Amino acid sequence: MKYFKMNNFITGFSKLSKEEKINWIAKEYFSNPKEALSLLKNYWNTDEKIQNLHDEFIENTITNFYLPLGVAPNFLINGKHYTIPMVIEESSVVAAAAKAAKFWSTRGGFKTTVLNTEKIGQVHFMFTGDALKLEKFFLEIKAKCIAATESITKNMQKRGGGILEIELRNKTHLIENYYQLHATFDTKDSMGANFINSCLEQFAKTLKEEVHSFESFSEEEKNIEVVMSILSNYVPNCIVRAEVSCPLEELIEKHINDPKDFAEKFVRAVQIAEIEPFRAVTHNKGIMNGIDAIVIATGNDFRAVEAGVHAYASRNGQYSSLSHAKIENGIFSFWLEVPLALGTVGGLTSLHPLVKFSLEMLENPTAKELMQIVAVAGLAQNFAALRSLTTTGIQEGHMKMHLNNILNQLEATDEERLLIRKHFEKNVVTHSSVVDYIQKLRRII
Ligand code: MEV
Numbered sequence: 001m002k003y004f005k006m007n008n009f010i011t012g013f014s015k016l017s018k019e020e021k022i023n024w025i026a027k028e029y030f031s032n033p034k035e036a037l038s039l040l041k042n043y044w045n046t047d048e049k050i051q052n053l054h055d056e057f058i059e060n061t062i063t064n065f066y067l068p069l070g071v072a073p074n075f076l077i078n079g080k081h082y083t084i085p086m087v088i089e090e091s092s093v094v095a096a097a098a099k100a101a102k103f104w105s106t107r108g109g110f111k112t113t114v115l116n117t118e119k120i121g122q123v124h125f126m127f128t129g130d131a132l133k134l135e136k137f138f139l140e141i142k143a144k145c146i147a148a149t150e151s152i153t154k155n156m157q158k159r160g161g162g163i164l165e166i167e168l169r170n171k172t173h174l175i176e177n178y179y180q181l182h183a184t185f186d187t188k189d190s191m192g193a194n195f196i197n198s199c200l201e202q203f204a205k206t207l208k209e210e211v212h213s214f215e216s217f218s219e220e221e222k223n224i225e226v227v228m229s230i231l232s233n234y235v236p237n238c239i240v241r242a243e244v245s246c247p248l249e250e251l252i253e254k255h256i257n258d259p260k261d262f263a264e265k266f267v268r269a270v271q272i273a274e275i276e277p278f279r280a281v282t283h284n285k286g287i288m289n290g291i292d293a294i295v296i297a298t299g300n301d302f303r304a305v306e307a308g309v310h311a312y313a314s315r316n317g318q319y320s321s322l323s324h325a326k327i328e329n330g331i332f333s334f335w336l337e338v339p340l341a342l343g344t345v346g347g348l349t350s351l352h353p354l355v356k357f358s359l360e361m362l363e364n365p366t367a368k369e370l371m372q373i374v375a376v377a378g379l380a381q382n383f384a385a386l387r388s389l390t391t392t393g394i395q396e397g398h399m400k401m402h403l404n405n406i407l408n409q410l411e412a413t414d415e416e417r418l419l420i421r422k423h424f425e426k427n428v429v430t431h432s433s434v435v436d437y438i439q440k441l442r443r444i445i
Helices: 018-029 033-042 048-057 093-105 131-147 150-158 193-213 259-275 277-297 302-313 353-361 367-390 394-409 414-423 431-444
Strands: 004-006 009-011 069-077 080-087 111-114 119-126 162-170 178-186 225-232 239-247 323-328 331-339
Touching (some): 018 033, 069 367, 080 353, 093 367, 131 193, 239 367, 259 277, 259 331, 259 367, 277 353, 302 331, 394 431
Antiparallel strands (some): 119 178, 119 225, 162 178, 323 331
């Protein structure tokens, strides 16, 4: 295969074979091309079928990028036990989830409710003319818009889902001549992105076609310009609630000597995240540690979830906490409401072997059940973070978990690891304290 090259600029790259691609990259960018090639190949799967599968997920795959898949057991959700799969690189997250799960498993567990499951998509278009005529036109073609999607919606309807409603929205107060077809959908167990986008593109087509036979439109009015048709990742009507609660005295534990003091400080920490955006972002980031990890493990689109969740956190005009807490009549309650558009069928769910594994470990949940499990992972993570922050401080646990990474960086031997772990059971872990200690050991051993 030939390619044309000019100072690292290349045309026809995607048409090269994988071998040609990695050879070009190794030669162009690496002082030691042989080493670069061998690193890439080390991460290829020896099972050709699995490797081919990964090669085809995206364009220009040159190797695989591993992230750990960990599990957090002992989650009691609505009376049922789960072991939750988590894909994440941050060392303390799985341990924190497991700790929070265990804590709440003896205090009634997590309770969840799916409040609604509506997805949204929009056709954005420009219309120059009489808005009242456009409304009349829309009412006339609405049924046609729906009928024209029949081949797309047939299967979804069999599963009980489909198009819920289409509205014409006048946005000309924001942009001159700008209107939308704002549509809502029920996509059942699929996330629904392809389904929604296909329906929207068909709505746009019907809109463009039908405009010509609407007699009261002038020639200018017939000239509708469809700007784009796309689903929205903002799903404020696809909300799940997760909560925990227990009598104050049941909060007692290793780092919680005075449960009332603990609960009050915890509630204050949540209040701070409710009113202070700088804190809210970090607070919600902790929630997303739990949410993203399971969203990725179950083959869902974490960028869509992130974008939607943060938009929801700003819905009242200021970025705020997704979780809330209170003490009422001696009962501590902590809860979270998040928008989660998830799927358990379609997309990667039946393609990626580890996604299939994760879903089976969760007993093949429906999308609604998955929403509940994911929200719980977020709440558990938030509980673990706030418990540490308001008691021991976050660094103790973080650095204990991070110790492994430091030991790997320093290429510590098994013997050194044993001695260092023992030493740091009672001493504060920092990068420099570990370096100092290993240097001391290396002088002695
Ligand atoms: C770190 O990944 C997450 C935390 O910063 C969350 C928080 O501050 O609530 C610990």
